[in-house]
Amino acid sequence: MSSILKRAPAAFSILKKKFQPFVSSLLWMLVVVWTAVTLTFIMSRLIPADPARLAAGLQAGQEQVEEVRKQLGLDRPLLEQYANYLSGILRFDLGKSIQTRQPVIDDIREYLPATLELVFAAFFTITFLGILLGVLWARFPKSILSKSLSVFTVLGVALPVFWIGLILQVIFAANLKLFPLAGNLPYSKYQVESITGMGTIDSILSGNIPAFKTAIFALVLPVTALVISQIAISIRLTRSSMASELQKPYINAARARGVSEWRITVFDALRNALNPVITMLGLQFGWLLGGTILVEVVFSWPGLGLYAFNAFRTFDYNPILAITLVITIVFVVVNQLVSMLYPVLDPRIKK
Amino acid sequence: MVDYKVIVESLSVSYRGNHIPALSNVSFALEDAECLGIVGESGSGKSTAALAVMGLLGRNAELSANSIKVGSCDVLKARKKALLSLRRSFVGVVFQDPSASWNPSRKIVDQLLQPFPRKDHQHLREKLIGYMEQVGIEKAQERIGVYPHNLSGGMLQRIMIAGALLSEPQLLIADEPTSALDVTVQADLLGLLSHLQRQRSLSMLMISHNLAVVAKISNRVLVMYAGTIVEAGPTKNVLLRPMHPYTKSLLASVPGVEKERKKPLDTTVSALVALSGCPYSSRCVSAIDICHTRKPELREIQGAQVACHRAEELESNSVISR
Amino acid sequence: MITRVKIRKLVQFWPLFALGLIALIVLLPGVFTTKDPYSLDVINRLQPPSWEHFFGTDEGGRDIFSRVVYGSRITIGSAVLIVSISATAGILLGAIAGWFGGRIDGFLMRVLDVFLAFPYLVLAMALAASIGRNMGSAILALTLVWWPSYARMVRGQVLSIKNELHVKVSKTFGTSARQMLLWHIIPHTRRTIIARVTLDIGYVIIAITGLSFLGLGAQNPSPEWGLLIANARPYVLVGWWYSVFPGLVLVLIVSLIVAVGDKLSKETSW
Numbered sequence: 001m002s003s004i005l006k007r008a009p010a011a012f013s014i015l016k017k018k019f020q021p022f023v024s025s026l027l028w029m030l031v032v033v034w035t036a037v038t039l040t041f042i043m044s045r046l047i048p049a050d051p052a053r054l055a056a057g058l059q060a061g062q063e064q065v066e067e068v069r070k071q072l073g074l075d076r077p078l079l080e081q082y083a084n085y086l087s088g089i090l091r092f093d094l095g096k097s098i099q100t101r102q103p104v105i106d107d108i109r110e111y112l113p114a115t116l117e118l119v120f121a122a123f124f125t126i127t128f129l130g131i132l133l134g135v136l137w138a139r140f141p142k143s144i145l146s147k148s149l150s151v152f153t154v155l156g157v158a159l160p161v162f163w164i165g166l167i168l169q170v171i172f173a174a175n176l177k178l179f180p181l182a183g184n185l186p187y188s189k190y191q192v193e194s195i196t197g198m199g200t201i202d203s204i205l206s207g208n209i210p211a212f213k214t215a216i217f218a219l220v221l222p223v224t225a226l227v228i229s230q231i232a233i234s235i236r237l238t239r240s241s242m243a244s245e246l247q248k249p250y251i252n253a254a255r256a257r258g259v260s261e262w263r264i265t266v267f268d269a270l271r272n273a274l275n276p277v278i279t280m281l282g283l284q285f286g287w288l289l290g291g292t293i294l295v296e297v298v299f300s301w302p303g304l305g306l307y308a309f310n311a312f313r314t315f316d317y318n319p320i321l322a323i324t325l326v327i328t329i330v331f332v333v334v335n336q337l338v339s340m341l342y343p344v345l346d347p348r349i350k351k
Numbered sequence: 352m353v354d355y356k357v358i359v360e361s362l363s364v365s366y367r368g369n370h371i372p373a374l375s376n377v378s379f380a381l382e383d384a385e386c387l388g389i390v391g392e393s394g395s396g397k398s399t400a401a402l403a404v405m406g407l408l409g410r411n412a413e414l415s416a417n418s419i420k421v422g423s424c425d426v427l428k429a430r431k432k433a434l435l436s437l438r439r440s441f442v443g444v445v446f447q448d449p450s451a452s453w454n455p456s457r458k459i460v461d462q463l464l465q466p467f468p469r470k471d472h473q474h475l476r477e478k479l480i481g482y483m484e485q486v487g488i489e490k491a492q493e494r495i496g497v498y499p500h501n502l503s504g505g506m507l508q509r510i511m512i513a514g515a516l517l518s519e520p521q522l523l524i525a526d527e528p529t530s531a532l533d534v535t536v537q538a539d540l541l542g543l544l545s546h547l548q549r550q551r552s553l554s555m556l557m558i559s560h561n562l563a564v565v566a567k568i569s570n571r572v573l574v575m576y577a578g579t580i581v582e583a584g585p586t587k588n589v590l591l592r593p594m595h596p597y598t599k600s601l602l603a604s605v606p607g608v609e610k611e612r613k614k615p616l617d618t619t620v621s622a623l624v625a626l627s628g629c630p631y632s633s634r635c636v637s638a639i640d641i642c643h644t645r646k647p648e649l650r651e652i653q654g655a656q657v658a659c660h661r662a663e664e665l666e667s668n669s670v671i672s673r
Numbered sequence: 674m675i676t677r678v679k680i681r682k683l684v685q686f687w688p689l690f691a692l693g694l695i696a697l698i699v700l701l702p703g704v705f706t707t708k709d710p711y712s713l714d715v716i717n718r719l720q721p722p723s724w725e726h727f728f729g730t731d732e733g734g735r736d737i738f739s740r741v742v743y744g745s746r747i748t749i750g751s752a753v754l755i756v757s758i759s760a761t762a763g764i765l766l767g768a769i770a771g772w773f774g775g776r777i778d779g780f781l782m783r784v785l786d787v788f789l790a791f792p793y794l795v796l797a798m799a800l801a802a803s804i805g806r807n808m809g810s811a812i813l814a815l816t817l818v819w820w821p822s823y824a825r826m827v828r829g830q831v832l833s834i835k836n837e838l839h840v841k842v843s844k845t846f847g848t849s850a851r852q853m854l855l856w857h858i859i860p861h862t863r864r865t866i867i868a869r870v871t872l873d874i875g876y877v878i879i880a881i882t883g884l885s886f887l888g889l890g891a892q893n894p895s896p897e898w899g900l901l902i903a904n905a906r907p908y909v910l911v912g913w914w915y916s917v918f919p920g921l922v923l924v925l926i927v928s929l930i931v932a933v934g935d936k937l938s939k940e941t942s943w
Contacts, residue, residue, distance in 0.1 A: 028783060043803040141410075154935075158927035160879050162886045163902055163920040170909055170916075247409075249451040256407055256446070257514070258439030258466040260431075267465070268454050290794035294883055298906075309887060312798050324799045327792055335786070 029332050036328040040321040041085050045078065089325070095318035099311060104322045107307060113197025114184055115303030118292050121219055122226035126288075127281060130231045131274075134238025138246060139265055149235060156232025161291040165225035165298040172221060182300035185215040222295045229291055230284055237280050241273040285334050289327060356522050356554035357381040357404055360417040364399050364578075367411040373399045374578045381522075384552040388569030388586065390562055390601070396578040397558045398447075401524050404556070405442060406434055421522065439466045443515025447527040449507035453499035460495045463514040475517060482513035486543055505536035512543065516551075523548070524556045529564060541567055562601055566590055574598045577630035584655025594657040594666055596635045629660070637661055688933040695926060698745050706739040710896045719912045729914035731904065737915060741922050744896035749926070751812055751890075752877040756870055759816045763823025764866070770824065771831025778828070785821045793818040793880060794887075801889045808897075811890035815880055819873065826869065830862045865938070872934030875927045882923060898923050 060068070069075050076084070088094065094104040137146045173181040185192065185199030190211035192203050199215035245251070246269050254264050293305030300306065304323060311319035358380045365372040374396045381387045389397040402408050404419060406426050419426040424437050438444075446452040454462055463479060464472050476495070483491035486509045499507060508528060515523060525544060529537040545568045548555050559565050565572055565586075572589045574582040574597065582595040593599045629635070632642040639661065647658045652666070659665075698705060708726075714734030722729045728737035770781040797814035804810045882899030884890040891897035893904070898919050905916035 040799060043799050154932055155924065155928050157931050158875065158879070158924045160882055160886075160899075160920070160923065162883055162899075163916070163923065166902065166906065166909065166916055167920065170913065174910055249446060249448060250454045252402075252407055252409075253444070253446050253452040253511075254454070254462065254465065256405060256438060256442075256444035257463070258435045258437070258518075260435060260466075263465065268457070271456055272454065286792050290792035290883075293794050294886065297887060308795075308798060312802060313888065315802065317802050320798055320802045324795050327795045331792065 025336060029336060032332050033325075033329055036325060037086065037089060038082075040324050041082055044317050044321050045081075094322040094325075097311065097319045098316045099314055099319070104318050107319060108304065108322060108326060110197070111302060111304045111307045114199075114301060115292055115296070115305060117184070117198040117200060117219070118222055118226065118295065118301060118303060119288060121223045122230075122292070123285060123288060125223060125227050126231050126234055126284065129227070130234025131238050131270075131277065133231075134235045134277075135242055135265060135270060137235065137239040138242035139261075141243075149239075153232040153236045156228065156235075159229055161225050161229035162294040162298055164228050165222065165295050168221045168225055169298065179221050180214075180218050184218045184301055185211060190214065222299045222301055225295055225298070226288065226291050230288060233280060233284065234277065238273070238277050241276050242269055245269045245273040282335055286331055289331065354383040355380050355420075356383055356385075356422060357556070358418065358420040359400070359404065360419075362400065362403055362414070362416040362419065364396070364403055364408065364412055364414050367413065372578055373412075374403070377575075377578070377580055379573055379580065379583070381554055381556060383521075383554055385571065386548050386553075386555040386557055386569045388557045388559070388565030388572045389575060390559060390565050390572060391575035392560055394577070395575040397560075397575050398526050399578075400575070401526050401556055401558050405438065405444065405524065407444075435466075440518045441520055442522045442524060443518065443520040445508065445511050445515055445523070445525040445528045448531045449504045449511065450499075450531070452511065453507065455499055458496055458498055459502075459510060463510075463517065479513060479517055482516050483510060486510075486513050486547075487539075488513070504532050505540065508532065508540055509543070512540075512547070516547070520553070522554045522556070524558075526558045527560070530559070530561070537564070544568060562590075574601070579630060579658065580649060580656075581631065581658045582655065583649070588653075588655045592653070592655075592666075594652060594655065594662045595631075595659050596637050596665070597631050600636075629658075637665055688936050691929050691933055695745075695749065695929065698742060699749050702739075702742045702746065706736070706742045708736040708739040710735060710740040710743040711894055719908060719915070721912075722914050722918075728918040729912065731901075731912075731915055732908060737901075737918060740896035740901060741898070741919050744898050744901060744919075745926070747808070747891060747895060747897040748878055748882060748899070748923075749874070751808060751881055752874050755812055755815045755819060755877050755881070756873045759820035760823050760866065760870055760873075762816075763820035763825075764827045766820070767824035767827030768831050771828035774832075781824065781828075785824055788818060788821040794883070797884050797889050798887075806889055807892060808890050808895075811881060811884045814884070814889075815877060819877065822873075823866070823869070826865065827862060830865075864940075868934055868938035868940075870934075871937055872931055875930035875934060878923070878927050878930070 074081070092105050094108070096102065097104050097107055100107055133145075133149060136143075137149050140146060169181060172178050185203060187194055187199075187202075190203070190208060192199075192206045192208050192211045195202050195205055199218065200212065203209075203211035203215050242265075246265075251264055251269060254268055255261075259268075292303070293308060295301065296303045296305035297309050304326075308320060308323045311317075311323075360378045362374055362377045363372060364374040377396070377400060379387070379400075389400060391397045399408065399412075403412075403414060403416075404421060404426065406429075408414060416427060421437060422441050424433055424441075426434070426437075429437070453459070460476065460479065464475055467475055480491045480495060483495065488494060488506060488509055494502065494506070494510075502510070512528075528544065529540050532540065541564060544555075544557075547553065548568070555568075557565055557569050569586050571584065572582075572586050573580050574589065574595065576597050582589060582593065582598045589598060590602070593602055628641075628643040628645055629638070629647050632638045635642065641660050645660070647660050649656045649658045650662075652662055712735065714730070717730050717734040718732050720726060720730040720734075726736045726738060728741060731737055731740070766781060770778045793814055796818060797811055800810045800814045801807075804813075881890055882897070882902070885897045885899030886903045888903070891900045893900065901919040902916055902923075905912070905919070909916050
């Protein structure tokens, strides 16, 4: 018994050591999120317009405005409002939207999947296509593909996603009529049940193939716009990283052993070349979130971006703040995940 | 009939962006079970020659030759598959810098077994452990599954040698295998290479900038300067009776011996290469007019080959004192 | 005498010419167009391109070409402003963090990580909702998001130089440390920073036009490029020139700036 007690403190410190990194990053994430929350709260109280009046409507009389003010708890001292706000968040109560007259949390649940559909489709395409093209460019630098890529990547960075979206819309939807002009899958028209909220997945789950086809077609233009705006960076970075990796002595050593060129490219060079690319992808995810808002506006895609945009135009500040919060959280989590990937790729980095 | 493992005829290589060619019209041959040493300072083209033999020159190298034959394979004309199988079964290569010649994110064993089909991996693994023990690595079983950064330079080189032997090659190319190592480790490694060469009757190309290293292990020596062979012959001949002024100064540049030189030996070759005539003429103590205008050809003198206009005359004069 | 060699030597300096041209457009728009970008002429609304109106007219009959030219001042001008402020702030903060190290450095790095890729759009929206929709809040939002990359870059440089200087400094002057910082670090990183600044101006132009497109930045009747394209949206089927030309100019100018920035980052001799 006493021997266990003697060993306990040692064991405890070992546990502490192992969990330390996790705990500290978790704590840090909380700090960041809390800061975002507080900042949004401060900003929400900075608005020049009177929120009570906005909620009551511009026609409302003074008494009604005061009623609304009481209802919304806006007459309370600031600190109390802050405490309520914080507790509300923990209860997932993000207030009501003036526009939709619904709790914001419900709005978010409704609009989030469509945005996720766009973001995931775009992100995966950018990642895989970007890396693939970058590798091909590094491997076959004199090919036609490489020459056209070098032109494209210079222009690619300069293409604003909203303009490209607009142009794509005009050419391929309005004129050539190949893709729908706006929106995602019209659920009711195809009688598809909304399970996840994502057109593509729901139509598969319902076994409705024509609906699936429509959903995919609806995705094409917005995703293309997003991809075009971001992929140039990935391609260029992959290529330069691969090119410098392929120069390294160990590559020649593998060649000397008689390993085939494609094997070397994929299993040796790529693995080491991906490090900076992954870092950049983490950054690009953030940029992609911003681009998604623009794309949703152009294509009237019913996602969070469009929701935020409408809320913003009508000074509906609850949704705006809620979205800021949600995006901050998503963003922080994704970044954490990315930084956890490094030791996996490079065994030299100690965890 | 002499069996040649490597025949190189009129090999010229230049790298894009350099107006001085890395190799000009070099020809040599390696006999069966012979160890040929190639000596020269950096920039002399020795590594280029060895790599060219295997078709391992980079993308920005322009290569032209009458023929390059390794075993029965014509490297210049060979198809990809033939070249790969040549590298897998006929030739083994040991590279210079152990810290850079391994993929840092893959285990040693994975890298060595990579060229072989999956089904052979099991028994090749055991074979590799056996070889590793032969080259003097203890606890080979454990060491095989680690990452390169866990091992010392000397150990990595030994493993590279073991790996090179894995396919039972008939030819071993060692490109400055000891240059990146400590002196004591160098000696060990050289002894190992020498032993292996004799034991297995390997044909070997030994490249080094260090004449002592080459002398210890080679039967014959090629001395290179600025992309050309300036002297060639049996090791004893070249060492004891050097004929080319450059060879003489190489031998004389052993530390502790004061020699009269036109220019110090450690400036880079490209800065001083004469563009016409003998490439060594700008540094040669014994250069005369013809040396600056006409390029000397390799000719046979007293059992060795020299590319120098004044070889015989300098030989008879014995100008250089030891 | 214009010889081939002279032309080749001049062509080497193309980045300077490109930047000069852009500066000219921004500073002296009158050189390029004589029309007033704000004057309405409703009778001539939505006219296709012609000799009279190179880019056609918009829904108010205004000449789109001159609006693009004058709009450059706002778009490019605010981009330059944003990058200047964030570069200055970032460099200072990065230098301080790198030099003093310890907790200040640790704290800054964490803050940095948060800001580094934060979707500026979201921040801009929140800011605009609080302070109001105008160029000011857009500029503020973008400045807040852009400074971290400079801080990180400079901090890295400071850290590496600090180790070199450390020995010398600890031996000789103590107070001159700050001066050494200025004299050693700034010249050393000057090239990287200038290249980075150039590239960023290009990227910020894209960002700010995006914000204006959504209505978070410039407001009507400003001829800011993003706003132009937003205004063009309803007329996209009847007046293709309205959305195409401003966009093309935008793409071209940004490509040019980014190409110059690329070239600067590879250049080692200046």
